[in-house]
Amino acid sequence: MAQSRLERIGTVYSRISSLLKGxxxxxxxxxxxxxxxxxxPPKYEPRFDREAPKxxxxxxxxxxxxxxxxxxxxxxxxxxxxMDTRRKSRTQEFISIYHDMKKNGVHQDVCFQKSLDKLLEQRPTSTNRSQDTSSKSSITSSFSQEKNEKININIKDILNN
Structure with a gap:
């Protein structure tokens, strides 16, 4: 056997050495x-009881x-x-707004709150989102109606183009 499985008894190197010798x-x-x-070989043997360097x-x-x-x-x-690489995240937008205000000389504490307010003005609110979702649902319902219709596709036409 390879001695003990405890890390306190020997190192991985010593265990492999004894397996090879045996x-x-x-x-x-x-x-x-x-x-x-x-x-x-390392300068100092890697052992469990050696203190970490300060x-x-x-x-x-x-x-x-x-x-x-x-x-x-x-x-x-x-x-x-x-996964959305087309636009910046809200955090990135906030930081860019913050840096723009900071360049204009606005104090740091005031700059944070103003940047947050400006970010909320730029992004749509929850009422706008509910309108967006209703328009999306109407689009998907019209798409599902089109999906039910049979579509005639000729493979030869696809391969020729």
Whole structure:
């Protein structure tokens, strides 16, 4: 057997080595990384009990990310369609409006609310959407009526064009 399955007893390298020495694993079945590991061993053996190095981490947020977070926090009901590449998302539109107002010298707190108001003016309201859905339903009903009619298509005409 390959010793214990606990990560505390040996490393993956030591387990594979013992499998190869014991004959449980053939040279043909040896993993690719094993040869690389032997050729270029790490400076420190990778063990579970070794302390992680003390490194300083940096924030990777941009100033715009905080603006996005605030916008999304205040407007949780907005949905985003990531597949629609024809137009900007509401968040992108809001940020562009915000930056335009910020260039004009509007204070940051006032700029956020004005940008939000301007975005709501640009996008259709829920009353307009209900009108849009009623017009869409009439279009789909007329389409379904056309669908029921038989259509005569000649394949030769399609292939000749």
């Amino acid at each position: 004959g449980a694993l053939k040279d043909i079945d040896k993993p690719v990384w094993y040869t690389v590991y032997e050729a270029f 490194t300083k981490y940096f924030d990777i947020f941009y100033k715009e990310d905080y603006l996005r977070m605030e916008f999304q926090e205040r407007n949780k009901n907005l949905s985003t369609n990531l």
